[in-house]
Structures are given as C-alpha cells and as structure tokens.
Amino acid sequence: MIDNLERRVSVWMEDREAGTHFPDRILAATFQQTRALRQARHLQRSVSPLLRSWRLLIAASAAGMAVALAGVLAGGVPQRDPGQATPSPTPVQSVLTGGGMWPQRSLEELRAAQQRFDAGETLSYAWQRWVDWGQVAQNHPGNSGEIFSRFIEAVLGWESFTWHEEFAHRDFDGGNVLFVRCAVGVVNPLYPDDPDGGACAPTLDALRYETVRIHVAQPERQDSNGLWVVADWELIEPAAQGDPAVVRAEATAQLTRFLEARVDGTGADGLIDLRGGDGDGDAIQAVPLLYATSTGAAYERWEYDVVTGPVWPNGDMRFVVRLFAEDGATVVEQVLSYDEVGADGMRLVYDLGYGETAPNTLENGDFVPVEYAYLDGLVTFRAAYPLGPSQEEERTSDWLAISGQLPFDDAPRRILAFMADPRPIGPGCGAPAPADADALARSIAADPSFAGAAPAAVTIGGRSGLQMDGVVALRTSCGVLLEPVGGRARLYLFDLPGGSARVLGIAISADLDSFETVLEWAMPIVDSIEFHTP
Amino acid sequence: MTRALVEAAQRGEHSAFEALVIPRVDRLFGVARLILRDVHLAEDAVQEALIKAWRELPKLRDADRLDAWLHRLLVNACADQGRKRRRVSTEVDLAIVEPAGADVTGRTADRDQLERGFRRLGEDQRVAMVLRHYAGFSAEEIAAMLGIPVGTAKSRIHYATEALRAALDADSRASIALIDGRTA
Numbered sequence: 091m092i093d094n095l096e097r098r099v100s101v102w103m104e105d106r107e108a109g110t111h112f113p114d115r116i117l118a119a120t121f122q123q124t125r126a127l128r129q130a131r132h133l134q135r136s137v138s139p140l141l142r143s144w145r146l147l148i149a150a151s152a153a154g155m156a157v158a159l160a161g162v163l164a165g166g167v168p169q170r171d172p173g174q175a176t177p178s179p180t181p182v183q184s185v186l187t188g189g190g191m192w193p194q195r196s197l198e199e200l201r202a203a204q205q206r207f208d209a210g211e212t213l214s215y216a217w218q219r220w221v222d223w224g225q226v227a228q229n230h231p232g233n234s235g236e237i238f239s240r241f242i243e244a245v246l247g248w249e250s251f252t253w254h255e256e257f258a259h260r261d262f263d264g265g266n267v268l269f270v271r272c273a274v275g276v277v278n279p280l281y282p283d284d285p286d287g288g289a290c291a292p293t294l295d296a297l298r299y300e301t302v303r304i305h306v307a308q309p310e311r312q313d314s315n316g317l318w319v320v321a322d323w324e325l326i327e328p329a330a331q332g333d334p335a336v337v338r339a340e341a342t343a344q345l346t347r348f349l350e351a352r353v354d355g356t357g358a359d360g361l362i363d364l365r366g367g368d369g370d371g372d373a374i375q376a377v378p379l380l381y382a383t384s385t386g387a388a389y390e391r392w393e394y395d396v397v398t399g400p401v402w403p404n405g406d407m408r409f410v411v412r413l414f415a416e417d418g419a420t421v422v423e424q425v426l427s428y429d430e431v432g433a434d435g436m437r438l439v440y441d442l443g444y445g446e447t448a449p450n451t452l453e454n455g456d457f458v459p460v461e462y463a464y465l466d467g468l469v470t471f472r473a474a475y476p477l478g479p480s481q482e483e484e485r486t487s488d489w490l491a492i493s494g495q496l497p498f499d500d501a502p503r504r505i506l507a508f509m510a511d512p513r514p515i516g517p518g519c520g521a522p523a524p525a526d527a528d529a530l531a532r533s534i535a536a537d538p539s540f541a542g543a544a545p546a547a548v549t550i551g552g553r554s555g556l557q558m559d560g561v562v563a564l565r566t567s568c569g570v571l572l573e574p575v576g577g578r579a580r581l582y583l584f585d586l587p588g589g590s591a592r593v594l595g596i597a598i599s600a601d602l603d604s605f606e607t608v609l610e611w612a613m614p615i616v617d618s619i620e621f622h623t624p
Numbered sequence: 625m626t627r628a629l630v631e632a633a634q635r636g637e638h639s640a641f642e643a644l645v646i647p648r649v650d651r652l653f654g655v656a657r658l659i660l661r662d663v664h665l666a667e668d669a670v671q672e673a674l675i676k677a678w679r680e681l682p683k684l685r686d687a688d689r690l691d692a693w694l695h696r697l698l699v700n701a702c703a704d705q706g707r708k709r710r711r712v713s714t715e716v717d718l719a720i721v722e723p724a725g726a727d728v729t730g731r732t733a734d735r736d737q738l739e740r741g742f743r744r745l746g747e748d749q750r751v752a753m754v755l756r757h758y759a760g761f762s763a764e765e766i767a768a769m770l771g772i773p774v775g776t777a778k779s780r781i782h783y784a785t786e787a788l789r790a791a792l793d794a795d796s797r798a799s800i801a802l803i804d805g806r807t808a
Contacts, residue, residue, distance in 0.1 A: 095789055096757060102738040103758040107654035112670060117649060120671045124678035125638050232672075239679075255704070284771040285696050289683065395779060398748065398772055408748075410783070425746075455790050476744070497740060497794070 126217060127236055188324035191309075192241055193218075194317075200310045204317050218317040221306055227264035230255075238304055241320050242269060246302060249274045252290050256403050256430070257301070257329040265306055265321075270299035270329050278402070280334055287331065287402025298328040329403070337405030337436065341428035344438045345409060348426075349392040352413060355381045363431045366442030371479045371490040371508075373442040374461045374470065378451045379413075379422050384458065387415040389422075397425070404430050422458075425450040459618070464490055464508055468589045472618035477505055477611065488512075488591070492615060496607070506598045506612045510591035527583035527593050531556045534581065548582060551619040555584035562599060578605040582616065589624035630687035633678075641678055644690065649674070651759070652698050658754045661743065665705040672701040695759055696769040699751055706747055741791035749784035756781050 194200040207215040217236045225232025231253050242248045250272040257268055272290035280296070281287040292299045307321040344361065351358035364375050382388050392413045399407030407428040412421055424440065431437040441450055442460070451458040457475035464471070473479075477494035488510040495502045511523035512530065524530040531545040535558070542560015549555070558581040579599035586594055596616060600608040632640035649670065656666035656673075676697050684693055742750065751770070755761045761769065767777035 095785060095792075099738065099742075099753060099785075099788065100757040102735055103654075103658060103754065105735065106739075107657060107758070110650055110654045110657060112649045112653040113667065116667055116671060117646075120674050121638070121642060121645075123675055124641065127675065127679055129634075129636060129679055129682050281771075283768070285700060285769070286771075288771070396776065397780065397783075398776065401771070452790075456794070495740065495743070500736070 123220070126220075128239070188322070189245070190322050192245060192320040192323075194319055197309060200317060200319060204310050207317060208315070215317055218319065219315065221318040226267060226306060229258045229262060229264065229267055231267050237306060237318055237320065238267060238269065241304060241323070242302070245323075246271075248300075250290070252286070254286060254403060257299075260326075262303060262305075266303050267306070268301060268303050268326070268329070270301050272299070278331075280331065281400075281402040284402040290402075292331060294328055297330045297333060299330070301326050301329045331403040332400065332405030332436070334400035334405050337400045337428070338407065340436065341400075341405075341407045341409075341438070344428065345394060345411070345426065348438055349394070349411060349413070352381055353389045353392060355388060361438060362426070363434070363437045363439045364442055365427075365431075365439050370466060371462060371464050374463050375442070376461075377424075377440045378458050378460065379453065383415045383420045383422060384453055385420070387420060389413040389415050390417070399428070404436065406430070421454055423452045423455075459614075465510055465586070465589060465591055465594070466624075468586060468591070468622055468624060469508070469594060470620050470622065471615055473615050476502075477615065480504070492612075496611060498607075503600075503608075505608055506596060506615060509595035509597065511593050512595040523593065525592060527556050527585045530583055530593055530595070531558060534558060540579065542579075545583075550582065550584070550616060551621050553584055553621045555582055557582055577601045580609065584621075586621070587623065626690060627687040630681070630684065630690055634682045634684065638678075641681065645674060645677075648691070648694065652694065655695065655754055655759055656698060656702055658742075658758055659699070659702045659747065659750050660705055661750075662705075666702075669698060669701040669705045672704065673698040676701070692761065692765055692769050695755065695761070699755070699770065702751070703747070737792055738788075741788045744791045745784055745787055748780060749787055752777070752780040752784045753788070 191197075191200070194203050203215060203218075207218075217240065220236055222232040231238050238253075239251075242251050248269075248271045251269045252272055253267065253269050257270055260268065262268075270290070271293045273293050276291040277289065278284065278287050278291040290299075294300060302323060303326050304323045305321045306318050308316040308318055309321060310316060348358055348361040351361060358380055359377070362377060364377070366373055366375075392411060394409045394411040397408040397410055399405065401407070405428075409426045409428070410423060411426055412423050414421055427439040427441065428436060429439045431439060451460075459472040459474040460478065461470055461472050462479060463469070473492055473494075475494070476496070477492055480491040480493050490508040491504045492506050492508075493502050493504045496505075513523050524533055534540050535542075535544065540558075540560050540562060542558055545556040545558050547554060548557040560579055562577050562579050577600055579597060581598075582594075582596040584594045584596075586592055596619075598609060598612045598616075599605075626644070629640045629644050633644060652673065653666060653670050656669045657663060660666045660669060673694065677694055680697070684690065742753070745753065752766065755766045755769065756763070763777045763781060764774050766781070767774040770777065772780075
C-alpha cells in the first residue's frame with residue numbers, strides 16, 4: 091500500500107538533491123562565455139540605418155556585392171545603433187543566396203589572423219576559437235553559437251533566427267549547421283504558445299522559413315587554438331512548419347483508422363511504422379498485442395488521449411491509446427506517436443523500445459513481454475521489462491546478454507547470455523567451436539573451470555538439449571561466459587538445425603547468494619524460447 | 625529586486641545576470657540531474673540553458689516569470705541532451721546512487737524504491753514529476769512552460785504518478801516474493 095505518494099516523491103527529491111552544487115568551474119566558464127556573447131535583440135527592437143543600408147547592399151547585384159560587403163566588413167563588425175529607432179519591417183527575403191569564407195575572406199587573411207592570434211592578440215579572435223566540433227560535427231551549433239550568430243547578423247542581416255533539431259539534418263556533412271529565419275516582432279500564429287516556435291514565425295509564407303546552411307571549418311590550423319571560419323554558406327530549400335490543425339486532423343484520422351482496424355482484427359499493420367532496432371537480438375518488428383490481448387481476447391472498443399502536441403515545428407503528437415477486451419476486464423495501453431518518418435512524411439509510429447528501456451505496451455498495468463529474435467530469427471524468446479537485450483555496443487556477433495535492473499539491485503545486471511557456437515571454457519580462445527552440443531558438454535565437463543554434475547537431458551521449446559549445473563571454479567576470459575568465480579551457473583546447450591550457428595549455448599550465472607533469484611527471473615525467458623527452421 | 629535585476633540584465637549588464645543566476649543555479653542543476661539522471665549531461669544542460677538565457681533575456685516580457693522561463697529553457701536543454709544521449713546510444717546512468725548498505729530503515733528503503741521507480745518513468749513523465757514535486761510549479765505553470773494545454777499537463781502529471789505508483793507496487797510485490805523465496 092502506498093500512502094501519500096506525491097508527498098513521498100517530493101521528500102525523496104529534496105533529500106536526493108540536498109546539497110547539490112553546480113560546479114564553480116563550470117559556472118565560471120559559463121559566465122566567461124555569456125560575457126563574450128551578444129544578447130539577442132528584443133522582438134520589437136528596431137533596425138538601424140546601417141542595417142537598412144546592408145539590406146540595400148544585399149539587394150544589390152551579385153557582381154557588386156562582394157566589393158561592397160568587403161568594404162563594410164573591412165571596418166570590422168558594424169555596431170547597431172539602438173538610439174535611432176525605426177519600426178520593424180515586414181520580413182525581407184534575402185537576395186544573396188550563398189557565399190564563401192567569412193570573416194576572413196581568403197586563406198591568406200586567415201593565416202595573418204591566426205598569426206596575430208598566436209602572437210597574443212587573442213581578444214579580437216577569441217570567438218573564432220569557440221566552436222564545439224563534437225556538436226557541429228552532428229550539425230548542431232551546441233554552445234558554439236557565436237560564430238553563427240555573428241555571421242547571420244552581419245552578412246545575412248537576419249535579426250531573429252533559430253536552430254531546431256527537426257530542421258537540422260538533411261544529409262549535409264558534419265560542420266554544416268542549418269538555421270531558419272524568424273519574422274521580427276511577430277508571434278507565430280500557428281504555434282503562439284510553443285516554447286520554441288512561438289517566437290519564430292515563418293518569413294516566406296504561413297509555413298515556410300528562409301533557411302541557411304552555414305559550413306564552419308578550420309582551414310588553416312586544426313587544433314584547439316586554430317581559428318574557425320565560415321567556409322561557405324548558401325540559402326537552401328526552405329524548411330517548413332506543419333499546420334497544427336492539419337496535422338491534428340491527419341493524425342487523429344490515421345489513429346482512428348488504426349484503432350478501428352485493430353478492433354476489426356485486420357489491416358492494422360500497414361497503418362503504422364515501427365521505430366527501433368531490427369538487428370539480431372532486437373525486438374521482433376511488430377506492434378505487440380496488435381489484434382488481441384495476451385490471452386487471445388479480441389478488442390471490443392478503444393479510446394485515446396492526446397499526451398502532447400502538436401509540437402512545433404512538425405506538429406509531432408503523442409497519444410496514449412487504450413484497447414478494451416472482455417467487457418473492459420482487460421485493458422491494453424500503448425504509447426503511439428505521430429511523427430516524421432524519413433521521406434514518408436508524418437506517420438503513426440510505435441516505438442519498440444530498446445534494450446533496457448521501458449516498452450510501450452502495458453496490459454492491465456503490467457509490462458507486456460517483448461518478443462526478440464536471435465540468430466536471424468532461428469531462435470526467438472520473450473523478456474519482460476525491466477529485462478531486455480543489452481545495448482548494441484555490448485553485443486558481439488556470437489553473444490547476446492539479457493540484462494536489467496532487478497528490484498533489489500542498484501544497477502543493471504546480466505541475467506543470462508545467449509551464445510552462438512561457444513568455444514570451450516578456459517584456454518579455448520583459439521580453439522575451434524565444438525561441432526555439436528555433446529562435444530561442447532564433454533569439453534566443459536572435463537574443464538576445471540566448471541565443477542558440476544554430468545549433463546542431463548532437457549527439452550525447451552520442443553527441442554532436446556543438455557543442461558549442466560555447477561560452480562564456476564576459475565575465471566574464464568573467453569569461451570563460455572561464466573562468472574563470478576565461486577558463483578553458480580546453469581548451462582543449456584542445443585544443436586541448431588542449420589543456419590548461421592551449429593550450437594546454441596545459454597548461460598545463467600550469479601554469485602551464490604543471488605543465483606536462485608536470478609534463476610527465477612531467467613527461467614521465464616528460457617521457457618519462452620522457440621526454435622524456428624532456417 | 626528581481627525585476628530590477630532582470631531589467632538591468634536585459635540591458636546587457638552581465639553582473640545583474642550573474643546576480644540572478646547564482647542563487648538559482650544549484651536548484652536548476654538539481655532539476656536537470658533528476659530529469660537526465662546523468663551528472664555530466666545535467667551540467668551541459670544547465671550551461672546550455674544559461675547561455676541561452678543570457679542571449680534571449682531581452683525577449684523575456686514579464687520579469688516575474690523569470691523562474692518559469694529559466695525552467696523552460698532548462699527543460700528544452702535537457703531534451704537536447706537527452707536526444708544527444710539517444711543518438712550516441714549511451715544509456716549509461718551516471719547518477720549518483722548510494723550503494724545498498726546495512727541500513728534498511730524505512731527511509732532508506734523508501735528512497736531506494738523511489739529511485740528505482742523513478743528510473744522506469746519516461747523522460748516526459750520525469751519532467752512532469754520534477755517540475756511539479758521538486759520545482760514546485762502548478763499544472764498551469766507547467767503547461768505554459770512546456771507549451772501544452774493545462775489538461776495535458778494535468779494528465780501528464782497524473783499518468784506519471786500512476787506509472788510511478790505501478791512501478792512501486794511491482795517493486796513491492798517483487799521484494800515480497802524475493803523475501804519469501806529466501807526464507808522458504
């Protein structure tokens with residue numbers, strides 16, 4: 091029984107974060123950055139005569155542009171005069187559509203600037219050092235926004251602009267960052283309350299934004315003291331926001347069709363996209379309990395709640411759907427998204443979850459076991475949250491661990507491991523994998539690393555195999571995965587009927603104290619194993 | 625006082641910005657830690673939010689809404705950091721977790737149980753719970769902060785609470801089963 095949960099949560103959070111202190115060095119570094127950063131101007135801020143003259147320059151012919159702009163830039167970055175106010179203009183589309191290096195205009199200029207910087211003239215160029223390549227390489231400005239904001243304000247004359255993840259990626263190489271221009275002094279009429287998009291109304295029409303690709307690089311010196319420049323830039327195909335009314339209507343129509351098909355018992359699978367890995371050891375690519383509950387009861391009715399959205403810029407939405415069966419005695423609840431799916435545009439999406447992340451399907455409040463495929467579908471099994479396959483980088487081509495944080499643990503632990511063609515224990519790293527389960531069992535039984543009973547026959551998933559229980563006597567660095575030394579282990583060994591592996595090994599091992607409990611969590615996974623023909 | 629500092633900072637007085645940030649930054653850091661469950665990502669999120677706050681401060685129309693506005697920037701920065709974490713596929717939890725020790729008093733057990741339950745929540749649910757129960761914002765304020773309808777904010781808090789309750793119930797059942805298993 092849980093009493094007054096909200097109060098408990100509040101007390102726990104306060105206790106947990108009591109004494110939390112933001113590191114002084116990071117705060118100092120943050121202030122160092124903000125001191126050097128110019129503030130964005132207020133939405134209503136006016137445009138100076140100088141800026142208007144830039145706009146004239148921008149509107150000039152391309153032939154005269156380089157010379158004129160060079161003349162302006164030769165005097166440094168112009169400062170705007172807030173004292174000479176004029177009303178904010180209607181957004182003006184830029185006429186320049188691209189250009190080369192900035193603020194230095196050639197490698198010779200950059201080299202000279204680098205030399206001055208190296209000689210101690212650091213203040214003038216400090217902002218050209220502040221580029222976070224880790225972010226920029228992923229097409230994100232990160233905390234290195236100043237080179238971009240200086241460029242956009244100085245060269246494009248955009249008073250208001252923004253970067254957004256949904257606009258960020260268009261198959262440009264690392265170092266290219268995309269920004270969209272926001273109309274000045276205008277609240278975005280389609281997303282007036284959106285925290286990101288409310289202050290960024292489109293500039294071209296009701297939906298489209300002028301969009302610039304800015305490529306930054308260190309053409310002269312590629313180290314932490316090398317100066318960064320805008321290597322090149324161009325105005326590109328405009329990014330567009332989704333009309334929330336349209337998106338909502340399309341999303342709910344798709345969702346309704348999908349839910350009705352599920353109640354009808356046919357045609358639902360073509361109405362939804364799946365998100366999540368589809369590699370070996372990942373979840374089977376299917377919406378769980380698509381047409382029926384886990385006991386096979388058909389759905390009778392459905393309902394949904396909008397959880398979020400439409401969210402700027404695409405109008406992404408998130409829904410919680412509930413499907414009822416057996417006169418409402420069974421309720422299946424799932425989280426679905428309406429989201430952009432590559433070139434297919436906005437689609438209904440089910441997130442399969444990944445590894446130890448919580449799956450998106452509950453039945454009467456309990457997590458529904460997820461079905462996974464291993465060895466190209468030769469073996470399937472089910473695991474319920476909090477258990478699931480380890481993250482991709484923790485897998486090998488012949489090993490898949492199932493792990494998760496058990497209720498009594500402070501950290502995730504491995505519950506069991508699937509092994510394809512395991513090698514013998516001990517010094518078997520270079521040894522070939524035994525040809526069948528019997529041969530592997532003999533080698534294990536003969537090895538001092540594992541002290542246990544003789545192999546016993548076992549049947550799982552309709553397939554006969556061998557079971558070996560014992561104690562781990564020596565640490566093994568390769569071959570059959572067993573740990574810790576002194577712990578207990580259970581092995582299952584099966585011959586496979588063709589396919590990419592000949593033998594499947596399953597190892598469950600833990601320290602003496604927790605082995606029985608780990609076994610309790612592991613056995614439902616073992617019992618769910620099914621073998622399939624290649 | 626806050627209003628005067630905000631207005632000064634909006635005019636570009638960095639010392640005023642520092643005076644606004646320093647008394648708030650530890651609390652913001654706590655919010656980020658709870659949402660992201662990763663100290664280093666939380667540091668990055670706070671830094672990103674503060675840099676954005678400085679740049680965008682002139683756009684803040686109502687100085688009285690400074691705290692809500694800062695939290696909004698922080699939540700967005702946390703989302704950015706969360707995306708970054710997902711992109712590089714590292715789900716390593718670097719949150720400080722006290723090891724289970726001999727102290728199995730009610731408070732410690734309760735704390736551990738809540739820690740586990742909280743980890744099971746999705747990021748949206750964690751955000752709702754943290755803003756409501758740690759930062760102390762109302763559903764209306766959270767709605768404005770996240771750009772969602774008030775009803776959605778309320779339902780998000782409700783579902784987060786229910787999800788946590790379900791996780792704790794499951795935890796309790798598992799613990800009881802474990803104890804039974806050990807004593808059998």
